[in-house]
Amino acid sequence: MPELPEVEVVRRGLNDFVVGRRIADVTVMDVRSVRRHELGAANFIDQTTGRTVQAVRRRGKYLWLVLDDGSSILTHLGMSGQALIAKPQVPDPRHLRIRFTLDDGNELRFVDQRIFGGMFVGEGDPPAEISHIAPDPLDVAFDDTDFVQRLRAKRTGVKRAILDQKLVSGVGNIYADEALWRSRLHYARESNTLSKAKGLELIGHLREVMTEALAQGGTSFDALYVNVNGESGYFERSLAAYGREGEPCDRCGTPIVREPFAGRSSHFCPRCQRKR
DNA sequence: ATCGTAGCCTGGTAGC
DNA sequence: TGCTACCAGGCTACGA
Numbered sequence: 001m002p003e004l005p006e007v008e009v010v011r012r013g014l015n016d017f018v019v020g021r022r023i024a025d026v027t028v029m030d031v032r033s034v035r036r037h038e039l040g041a042a043n044f045i046d047q048t049t050g051r052t053v054q055a056v057r058r059r060g061k062y063l064w065l066v067l068d069d070g071s072s073i074l075t076h077l078g079m080s081g082q083a084l085i086a087k088p089q090v091p092d093p094r095h096l097r098i099r100f101t102l103d104d105g106n107e108l109r110f111v112d113q114r115i116f117g118g119m120f121v122g123e124g125d126p127p128a129e130i131s132h133i134a135p136d137p138l139d140v141a142f143d144d145t146d147f148v149q150r151l152r153a154k155r156t157g158v159k160r161a162i163l164d165q166k167l168v169s170g171v172g173n174i175y176a177d178e179a180l181w182r183s184r185l186h187y188a189r190e191s192n193t194l195s196k197a198k199g200l201e202l203i204g205h206l207r208e209v210m211t212e213a214l215a216q217g218g219t220s221f222d223a224l225y226v227n228v229n230g231e232s233g234y235f236e237r238s239l240a241a242y243g244r245e246g247e248p249c250d251r252c253g254t255p256i257v258r259e260p261f262a263g264r265s266s267h268f269c270p271r272c273q274r275k276r
Numbered sequence: 277a278t279c280g281t282a283g284c285c286t287g288g289t290a291g292c
Numbered sequence: 293t294g295c296t297a298c299c300a301g302g303c304t305a306c307g308a
Binding site: 036061076077078079080114116117163165172173263264265 | 299300301302303304
Binding site for chain 2: 079080095112113154160262
């Protein structure tokens, strides 16, 4: 599934192919992919057709195409979304939901199997609609000290805290588990019991694991076909905790444990990552 | 105000 | 074999 590094790869690919392009035509194949556009699919088409894309930006896992009238096409890939650039003669993929025909003949295709993602028009740059989304660890504007202060002010488990997009964006289940493993922290450790130093270590590991994944993910994607299937690429081989239930911890050899957490799973080493 | 969770979705797979 | 149940995941709305 697309994580922050994959979304950044998508952003770079879109930047190469859609900036300066005029959107000549828009087709919405499945209205559920624009359900966050409150005025409906027809209005989404009206607001985007004829506009020229000026930039492609990202915060966390949100992408937005800046348009020439000051609005933006906000995009979230959810867990199965893809943004692909293709020639019209390339057959439509099975789960094509939205098609943008560009003035150079290319198509920007929004493909999404599970429809957790979607597109909608927002206002401004960054759009007001994502003003509640915190900077992500790869943002130069990210403030580590402020992050640690707010992390320690929360009264919840540390994993739940770093999955909170209002505290830090772009962190998903995979990177949360990996950064916690690197920091030797139990997922349910109360965030308000962390030292400042441990908080700084945690954000450092988050940034480190995302940077590594971006470097590796960046080599596994073709620019013309922006494949955002997280199952491919090199990063999966680098995982120390996520998806490794029963396999030995890279540090101490103890089998990695998986526990239910918030309707999904947490993977951790029961020896290296004790709660206290 | 803050925290925790139901619900949105599809396709693959486990279990019967 | 064909059916059902369940799982994966990010995010928002909403209840406590």
